[in-house]
Amino acid sequence: MQAYPSVNWWPGNILPHESRVSFAARFRDLNGISARRCLDFLDIDLEEGSAIGPDTIERLSSILREPVHEIESLFQPSLRFVGCDPYAPPPPNAHDRRFVRYCEACACRGYHSHLHEREWLSRCPFHRCELKDAYPPVHTGSIAARRVEALDRVMRNHCPSWPRCDDARGTASDEVVAALREWVLRASRSAARLSSAEIWCTGRHLGAYWLSSAQAFGQLRALAPMPETIEVLLADTGGTWRMDSLLFPAVAKTELERLNALGLSFARVIEVFQGISPSSPDPPSFVANLRAVKGLLSSRHGSCHCKWALVRGGWESHWVRVHADEQPYWATPCPFEVALEDLDRGWGGLDYALTGRRAMQKEVRYLELVREMHAAGLVRYIEGAEVSDKGYLYIGQDLPSSCRWADDSPLTELLNTASIWEIESAYGAISTWLDNIDEGAPPGHRADPRYCVRVVHADEGLHLIRWVAASSD
Ligand SMILES: [Zn+2]
Ligand SMILES: [Zn+2]
Numbered sequence: 310m311q312a313y314p315s316v317n318w319w320p321g322n323i324l325p326h327e328s329r330v331s332f333a334a335r336f337r338d339l340n341g342i343s344a345r346r347c348l349d350f351l352d353i354d355l356e357e358g359s360a361i362g363p364d365t366i367e368r369l370s371s372i373l374r375e376p377v378h379e380i381e382s383l384f385q386p387s388l389r390f391v392g393c394d395p396y397a398p399p400p401p402n403a404h405d406r407r408f409v410r411y412c413e414a415c416a417c418r419g420y421h422s423h424l425h426e427r428e429w430l431s432r433c434p435f436h437r438c439e440l441k442d443a444y445p446p447v448h449t450g451s452i453a454a455r456r457v458e459a460l461d462r463v464m465r466n467h468c469p470s471w472p473r474c475d476d477a478r479g480t481a482s483d484e485v486v487a488a489l490r491e492w493v494l495r496a497s498r499s500a501a502r503l504s505s506a507e508i509w510c511t512g513r514h515l516g517a518y519w520l521s522s523a524q525a526f527g528q529l530r531a532l533a534p535m536p537e538t539i540e541v542l543l544a545d546t547g548g549t550w551r552m553d554s555l556l557f558p559a560v561a562k563t564e565l566e567r568l569n570a571l572g573l574s575f576a577r578v579i580e581v582f583q584g585i586s587p588s589s590p591d592p593p594s595f596v597a598n599l600r601a602v603k604g605l606l607s608s609r610h611g612s613c614h615c616k617w618a619l620v621r622g623g624w625e626s627h628w629v630r631v632h633a634d635e636q637p638y639w640a641t642p643c644p645f646e647v648a649l650e651d652l653d654r655g656w657g658g659l660d661y662a663l664t665g666r667r668a669m670q671k672e673v674r675y676l677e678l679v680r681e682m683h684a685a686g687l688v689r690y691i692e693g694a695e696v697s698d699k700g701y702l703y704i705g706q707d708l709p710s711s712c713r714w715a716d717d718s719p720l721t722e723l724l725n726t727a728s729i730w731e732i733e734s735a736y737g738a739i740s741t742w743l744d745n746i747d748e749g750a751p752p753g754h755r756a757d758p759r760y761c762v763r764v765v766h767a768d769e770g771l772h773l774i775r776w777v778a779a780s781s782d
Pocket of ligand 1: 412413414415416434435
């Protein structure tokens with residue numbers, strides 16, 4: 310058995326719901342060593358939620374003469390949203406690790422909980438007062454050591470009995486912690502159920518991003534009602550969100566399964582549907598919706614007096630301030646023009662904005678996709694379309710107008726409604742963005758709700774759902 314130096318610690322000294330950084334800071338002060346030596350000796354990760362191995366738990370239990378379950382409770386991942394990625398709040402900002410958040414009332418008793426470090430809580434769960442940030446007094450050493458130093462200074466300034474902390478026990482209320490855990494679990498389960506049944510979500514092809522904290526909590530609170538006692542602790546409740554849902558019958562589900570077996574995912578199907586429909590002489594109704602919102606934007610714009618222009622250069626583009634009356638003379642688009650372009654690029658038919666090799670690659674990919682859809686019976690070629698022996702449309706003719714969507718497909722109504730909801734959602738986001746610009750915000754700051762339209766499996770068919778921010782509270 311390995312021998313450990315004797316340490317100043319006593320069984321039962323770990324506090325309920327204590328943070329790792331508090332444990333390390335007390336250990337360090339009780340033993341009169343530096344933060345670095347303390348962390349080297351304990352050999353633990355202070356990052357809340359990071360896993361800790363059974364060997365380490367065993368070792369700490371032996372060094373501290375604490376039962377294994379006490380050590381485990383100190384290191385168990387707390388309040389995690391598990392298994393619900395598309396609905397999860399964003400991970401902590403790296404910037405948050407540079408300081409320690411604490412409650413002044415708790416600090417007076419020498420107490421600090423891992424709950425004080427939850428980025429989505431802005432108030433102490435036990436005192437309901439605003440949490441404060443403490444920055445490290447030193448700027449050298451590891452981030453973990455600096456955090457220990459930061460908490461240590463707070464505690465020395467607040468708690469007369471630090472590091473023994475005579476009054477710390479009993480500061481945390483088990484009921485509040487249990488209520489928080491219960492809600493996180495309930496919300497995670499609801500969101501996990503929804504996300505495990507999901508087969509498509511709008512905008513995902515543009516990249517995988519985190520939801521804003523406000524949208525995530527607004528949606529999670531809609532999925533799992535939150536007790537008011539917890540709501541008052543949140544940094545941002547996200548306001549009131551609701552989920553609209555429409556059921557499409559089993560034939561739609563069966564048809565999608567048939568297409569999936571042919572390698573045609575919902576994402577590929579809706580891409581072609583939206584790509585060719587605007588060229589149709591008798592288009593589905595989402596095309597009229599698109600025209601209507603473009604009309605609303607154009608009349609709101611009137612003659613351009615915008616104060617911003619988007620300068621595009623290579624991969625980067627940035628907004629510059631221009632004199633309102635001069636905007637029309639710039640060869641760069643104003644926010645309204647950018648919004649109209651975005652709408653057209655999303656739903657106005659095939660995107661020909663690209664040039665050169667990338668445009669060619671895109672066209673070739675599209676030809677292949679259209680051929681597969683044609684073979685699957687979802688697309689028909691118009692009379693007179695030039696088609697190769699292998700069923701490809703020839704390049705050089707107008708692709709979208711050379712084919713027609715098979716209107717009688719059991720998926721048409723679902724695709725059309727999904728497109729309408731996407732356009733309404735995009736229009737809502739654009740309007741908020743333009744309102745903010747009117748109020749003086751720079752156009753580069755854009756916090757659109759993401760992934761608001763989704764398709765999920767249901768026993769009876771397919772559910773089309775959309776998330777709507779009903780009010781921002
Ligand atoms: Zn407190
Ligand atoms: Zn303008």
